[in-house]
Amino acid sequence: MRIGMGYDVHAFGRERKLILGGVTIPYEKGLLGHSDADVLIHGIMDSLLGAAALGDIGQHFPDTDPQYKGISSMELLKQVMNLIEQQGYEIGNIDATIAAQKPKLAPYIEEMRENIADLLKISKNQINIKATTTERLGFVGREEGISSYCISLLKS
Numbered sequence: 001m002r003i004g005m006g007y008d009v010h011a012f013g014r015e016r017k018l019i020l021g022g023v024t025i026p027y028e029k030g031l032l033g034h035s036d037a038d039v040l041i042h043g044i045m046d047s048l049l050g051a052a053a054l055g056d057i058g059q060h061f062p063d064t065d066p067q068y069k070g071i072s073s074m075e076l077l078k079q080v081m082n083l084i085e086q087q088g089y090e091i092g093n094i095d096a097t098i099a100a101q102k103p104k105l106a107p108y109i110e111e112m113r114e115n116i117a118d119l120l121k122i123s124k125n126q127i128n129i130k131a132t133t134t135e136r137l138g139f140v141g142r143e144e145g146i147s148s149y150c151i152s153l154l155k156s
């Protein structure tokens with residue numbers, strides 16, 4: 001068994017879609033990034049890479065490479081899963097937290113879990129996603145951006 005953790009932050013910007021866990025969430029702002037800036041998926045990818053000792057997403061998908069401009073993070077997650085499988089690992093479970101003061105994410109969590117479970121070919125009870133505000137404290141609380149935290153367990 002191997003454990004890995006991931007953490008990511010993206011700032012809010014205008015005229016961007018808000019995409020979390022592959023779900024487009026109706027909101028007045030989206031997240032800025034080279035890719036679609038799906039901060040939840042980025043945290044999950046880093047935790048999987050961490051558990052397999054394979055570095056981080058910036059090493060695999062540099063934000064200077066035009067091929068990743070505007071790419072769906074779900075596509076990147078598929079590539080990370082291929083790497084994990086090549087190393088002989090399978091997923092035990094994934095537990096993630098999204099820190100967002102707004103918008104309310106609870107209505108979208110089940111769809112995120114379904115998207116991720118389908119893509120990773122795991123069952124829904126192997127992926128848990130939580131949301132929290134930061135009680136108006138810090139950059140999340142000031143609604144400047146969203147962060148994600150994730151822990152994954154891999155089995156040989």
Ligand SMILES: Nc1ccn([C@@H]2O[C@H](COP(=O)(O)O)[C@@H](O)[C@H]2O)c(=O)n1
Pocket residue numbers: 099100101102103104105106107131132133134135
């Ligand atoms: N963006 C968010 C943040 C939180 N939630 C849900 O609300 C619950 C209470 O949040 P607190 O930060 O006040 O503890 C939390 O457990 C989530 O279920 C949400 O849906 N969207």
Ligand SMILES: C[C@@]1(CO)OP(=O)(O)OP(=O)(O)OC[C@H]1O
Pocket residue numbers: 008032033034035036037038042057058059061062063064068069
């Ligand atoms: C995903 C990548 C690649 O397009 O770009 P961003 O969307 O900017 O995301 P970030 O978490 O800053 O870093 C990883 C990147 O290399």
